[in-house]
Each structure stands twice: as C-alpha cells, then as structure tokens.
C-alpha cells in the first residue's frame with residue numbers, strides 16, 4: 001500500500017477531519033486524522049496493519065519479541081500488526097500522565113517494536129521509548145500507519161511509516177487568522 005492507498009482508506013471512513021484541533025503535543029492543526037473511524041472497521045484495519053507488518057518484515061530488524069502499542073491510539077493497530085508478525089502484543093498506558101506497562105511483565109533485553117497509529121512530532125513514541133528503556137527492553141524500531149511529519153519527526157529510533165502525509169501544524173501563539181477564528185477541540189486522550 002502506498003500513501004494514496006492509505007489516505008483513500010481514511011477518506012472512505014470519513015476519518016480526515018477539518019477544523020481547529022489541539023494535538024497531543026499542544027500544537028494546533030486545521031486537519032485531524034481521526035483514526036478511530038478507520039479502526040472501527042476490522043477489514044480496513046486488517047488491510048492497513050497487514051501492509052505495515054510486511055513493511056516491518058522487509059526492514060530486517062532481526063528477531064522481534066513483542067509489539068508495544070501506546071494507548072489509546074496505538075492499541076488497535078499494534079494488536080492487529082502483531083497478528084501479522086506472529087508475536088505477542090502488549091501496551092503502555094498513562095498513569096498520572098506517564099506511560100507505564102501496568103499489566104505485563106517484560107523480560108530484560110526483550111526486543112520490541114513500537115506500533116503507533118499517527119506520528120506528528122514523535123513525542124509519544126519518545127515517551128514510550130523512555131518507559132521501555134527504563135524496563136531494560138531494546139527498542140529495535142517504531143512503526144506507524146501515518147507519519148504526519150513526512151519523515152521530519154525525531155521519534156528516537158528508526159521509524160517505519162506505512163504512509164507519509166505532511167499536514168501543517170502551528171504553535172498556539174502563532175495561528176493563522178482563519179484557524180484562530182474557529183473553536184478549538186482536542187480529540188486525543190492525553191490529560192484526560
């Protein structure tokens with residue numbers, strides 16, 4: 001699948017929203033990829049994650065022990081991608097704002113691939129890496145369905161993106177007037 005194929009799936013699902021969005025990084029954007037509207041369809045999710053798993057396999061990362069998904073957005077794509085990689089899937093979730101591995105044991109030295117839904121600034125993947133490194137796991141790569149930075153974000157490891165779709169985002173103190181005129185909404189789960 002190429003970027004156009006992936007965006008076609010998002011469009012078909014009505015998942016490309018326009019308005020004024022507060023992103024998890026605090027940045028603002030006129031476009032939001034509401035991945036939940038894709039992941040509600042098992043057939044669409046399977047198609048995307050099977051293609052992402054193929055891309056991960058061709059990256060020759062060596063053995064992978066676990067796939068790790070950052071909740072909430074990473075839960076469904078990490079699970080489905082792990083199915084096509086044939087490895088177990090676990091997740092990190094926020095406890096007082098910090099990603100924790102609350103429900104699983106991760107043996108020291110485990111080789112993990114983080115699977116996310118969307119990358120914008122790379123902040124969420126960098127936070128996930130910090131949590132996993134504290135547990136002495138080895139993060140061999142990260143992967144995502146859509147990289148909104150088109151390769152520019154620093155995620156702290158190699159990033160395998162199924163699609164690269166560059167979308168503008170702005171500092172909250174530097175908004176274009178047409179964006180500032182719209183009420184801002186924050187769809188994600190950080191700080192909830």
Ligand SMILES: O=P(O)(O)OC[C@H]1O[C@H](OP(=O)(O)OP(=O)(O)O)[C@H](O)[C@@H]1O
Nearest residue numbers: 024072073120121122123124188189190
């Ligand atoms: O690269 P970044 O700047 O970190 O942005 C991408 C992150 O934003 C979204 O998560 P969010 O915290 O909004 O919540 P969600 O997982 O519940 O959707 C998305 O799921 C990624 O985790």
Ligand SMILES: O=C(O)c1cc(=O)[nH]c(=O)[nH]1
Nearest residue numbers: 023024025032033118120
């Ligand atoms: O940066 C984000 O928080 C973000 C952007 C986007 O398009 N979709 C999403 O779920 N999160």
Ligand SMILES: [Mg+2]
Nearest residue numbers: 071072073074
């Ligand atoms: Mg997320």
